[in-house]
Amino acid sequence: MSTRNGAVATALAALALVGAQYAFAGNELFHTWQYALALAILAVSLLVYVAGALRGEDGRIGRFVAVAALGALIALAAGLSSGLLGPDTLSVARVPGTVAPLPELGAAAFFSTVDPQALANGNAVVAVRRLHHTDIVVGRGGPKFLGSILLFLDPRPAAYVEATGARGRLTITQPSGSSFLSPVLLFSERQSIAGEQHPVDAFALPGRGLTVKVVYFFPSQTQRLHARVAGVPALLYDVFETSTQRPLGIGLGTSGEPVDVAAVRLRATVGTYPALVIASAPHPIAFAMGCVLAMLGLSAALAFLVKDHAGVVEAVRHEEQHRDREHRVRPRHQESETP
Amino acid sequence: MRTLLVLAGAVVVIVLVIVLYPGGGPKRPDSAGAGGPSMLAGAPAASFTVARVDGSPDSLDRYRGKVVLVNLWATWCPPCREEMPALERLYRELGSRGLVVLGIDQGEAPAVASTFGKRIGITFPLLIDQDQQYGRAYAAQGLPTSVVVDRSGKIVTGVDGPMTPAQMRDAVLPLLRAK
Known part of the structure; x- marks a missing residue:
C-alpha cells in the first residue's frame, strides 16, 4: 500500500472511529485510554502525511489528500475532546411527573406524566429545559444534542400500580423510591431468583400498614411459571406488615390483572418508562465540518x-x-532512399 | 490549490475554537439530586385538574390572583390530621383577605377524605388527587407537605412536614399584603 493510500485509509478509519461515538452513544469504551490512544496514533499518522504532502512530497494529488486528512484531524480532535474531557455517561431515572435538576448542564429534566395506557405503550418523553432556551424534548425523533452532550432515552421496565381496599382507593408511597408519592414502580433494584436476575421494587400502603414487594418477570422468565402467565410479563406481589415484617401472602398477576392479597386488591399495568441518558459525543458541528x-x-x-x-x-x-x-x-521515405 | 489549503486551515481554526472554547458546551453533569419541596421556591406552581370530594372538577389554576396554601395530606397520616384544625382556623381568619387553603388528598377514595373533613368541620376545598400528581410535582418527601403560592402563581415556599400556626401566618401574611 502506498503512503497516499495509507493516508486515505487512515482518514476513513478516523472518521469511522469518531462516528462510532454517535452510533454507540453512551458506551464506556469511548472514555478509555485505549480508545484515546487509537485516535492519537491515527492523528499522528495523518499529521506526518500532511506535513510531507504540504512540502510537495506526494505531488498535486497529495495536497488534495492532505485536505481530506485535515478534515479527519478535525473529527479526531472532536472525538478526542469528547472522549477525554466529556462527562462519563450518566443515567437519570425519575418517576413520571417529577423534575430532576441537572445543575452542571444548567438545565432541568421534566419527566412526563403518564397514565397506565401511556406506560403500557412506552411513549413517555423527557423535556430538558434551560432558561431562555427552547425545550429539548427527548424521545421523539431519536437522540438530541445539547452542545457536545448527547441526550437519549433508555426505556426500562415499569409498572403503574393501583391498590384498592374495602373503602376504596389507597395511597401508594415509596419511602425508598426516587419519589415518595408515586404509583409508578421503576424497578431500580435487581434480585437473583433461581439463578435469574429479576427487577424488583417495593411500595407501601400506609393507610393499611402494609408493604408490598414486587418482583418483575420478563416474558422469557414466565415460561416456567403458571401457564396463565406464560410468555407475557408478570408481577409477583409479596405483601407483609410494615411494622412487624409479618408475611401476609403472595400473588401473581399479569398486566392489568387484579390480584387479591391480604384484603387488598392490587392491579398493575406493566410497560416501560425511560431513564434520561446523558452521554458525551463529538461536537456535531466539528464532526460535520x-x-x-x-x-x-x-x-x-x-x-x-x-x-x-x-x-x-x-x-x-x-x-x-x-x-x-x-x-x-518512414517506409516510403526509406523506399525512396533505396538505390 | 493554495486557496483550498488556506480554506482548510481556516476551517481547522474555527472548529478548534468551537470545540475548545470553555463556555462553548455544557460541563460535566455530576448528579441529579431529588431535592424537596423547598427547592421549588420561585418556580411556577404545577396545576392538575382533579376532583373535589363532591366530584366536581377543580385545580390550583382556578385560584390565580389569590394566595394559595396547598396542603398535601391523607387521612392515614397522623401529623396531617393534627395540622388540619390549624389550617381551617387560618382559612377562616384570612379567607376574606384573599387566602385559599387547598387540601389535596393523596390517592385515597373521595368518601374517606369527605368523611374525615366533615367530622372535623373543614370548610376549605378538599380535592382528591388519585394519581398523586401534586405529590410528585411538588417533590413531596412525606406527608404533610405544604406549598405556598403567590397571586401570580409562583411558589414562594415549600415545607416538608407539619407547619405550626405561626409558620403558616409568617408564610402567607406578607403575600396577602402585597397586591
Whole structure:
C-alpha cells in the first residue's frame, strides 16, 4: 500500500472511529485510554502525511489528500475532546411527573406524566429545559444534542400500580423510591431468583400498614411459571406488615390483572418508562465540518486522478498515433532512399 | 490549490475554537439530586385538574390572583390530621383577605377524605388527587407537605412536614399584603 493510500485509509478509519461515538452513544469504551490512544496514533499518522504532502512530497494529488486528512484531524480532535474531557455517561431515572435538576448542564429534566395506557405503550418523553432556551424534548425523533452532550432515552421496565381496599382507593408511597408519592414502580433494584436476575421494587400502603414487594418477570422468565402467565410479563406481589415484617401472602398477576392479597386488591399495568441518558459525543458541528472537508479533499483527489489518468491516456494515444504516422511515412521515405 | 489549503486551515481554526472554547458546551453533569419541596421556591406552581370530594372538577389554576396554601395530606397520616384544625382556623381568619387553603388528598377514595373533613368541620376545598400528581410535582418527601403560592402563581415556599400556626401566618401574611 502506498503512503497516499495509507493516508486515505487512515482518514476513513478516523472518521469511522469518531462516528462510532454517535452510533454507540453512551458506551464506556469511548472514555478509555485505549480508545484515546487509537485516535492519537491515527492523528499522528495523518499529521506526518500532511506535513510531507504540504512540502510537495506526494505531488498535486497529495495536497488534495492532505485536505481530506485535515478534515479527519478535525473529527479526531472532536472525538478526542469528547472522549477525554466529556462527562462519563450518566443515567437519570425519575418517576413520571417529577423534575430532576441537572445543575452542571444548567438545565432541568421534566419527566412526563403518564397514565397506565401511556406506560403500557412506552411513549413517555423527557423535556430538558434551560432558561431562555427552547425545550429539548427527548424521545421523539431519536437522540438530541445539547452542545457536545448527547441526550437519549433508555426505556426500562415499569409498572403503574393501583391498590384498592374495602373503602376504596389507597395511597401508594415509596419511602425508598426516587419519589415518595408515586404509583409508578421503576424497578431500580435487581434480585437473583433461581439463578435469574429479576427487577424488583417495593411500595407501601400506609393507610393499611402494609408493604408490598414486587418482583418483575420478563416474558422469557414466565415460561416456567403458571401457564396463565406464560410468555407475557408478570408481577409477583409479596405483601407483609410494615411494622412487624409479618408475611401476609403472595400473588401473581399479569398486566392489568387484579390480584387479591391480604384484603387488598392490587392491579398493575406493566410497560416501560425511560431513564434520561446523558452521554458525551463529538461536537456535531466539528464532526460535520471534518467529514465535509474530508469528502471534499477525497473528491478533489479522485477528480484530479481521473483527469490525470485521462490526460495520460490521451498523451499515450497521441504518442502512439504519432509513432504510427511515423511508421507509415518512414517506409516510403526509406523506399525512396533505396538505390 | 493554495486557496483550498488556506480554506482548510481556516476551517481547522474555527472548529478548534468551537470545540475548545470553555463556555462553548455544557460541563460535566455530576448528579441529579431529588431535592424537596423547598427547592421549588420561585418556580411556577404545577396545576392538575382533579376532583373535589363532591366530584366536581377543580385545580390550583382556578385560584390565580389569590394566595394559595396547598396542603398535601391523607387521612392515614397522623401529623396531617393534627395540622388540619390549624389550617381551617387560618382559612377562616384570612379567607376574606384573599387566602385559599387547598387540601389535596393523596390517592385515597373521595368518601374517606369527605368523611374525615366533615367530622372535623373543614370548610376549605378538599380535592382528591388519585394519581398523586401534586405529590410528585411538588417533590413531596412525606406527608404533610405544604406549598405556598403567590397571586401570580409562583411558589414562594415549600415545607416538608407539619407547619405550626405561626409558620403558616409568617408564610402567607406578607403575600396577602402585597397586591
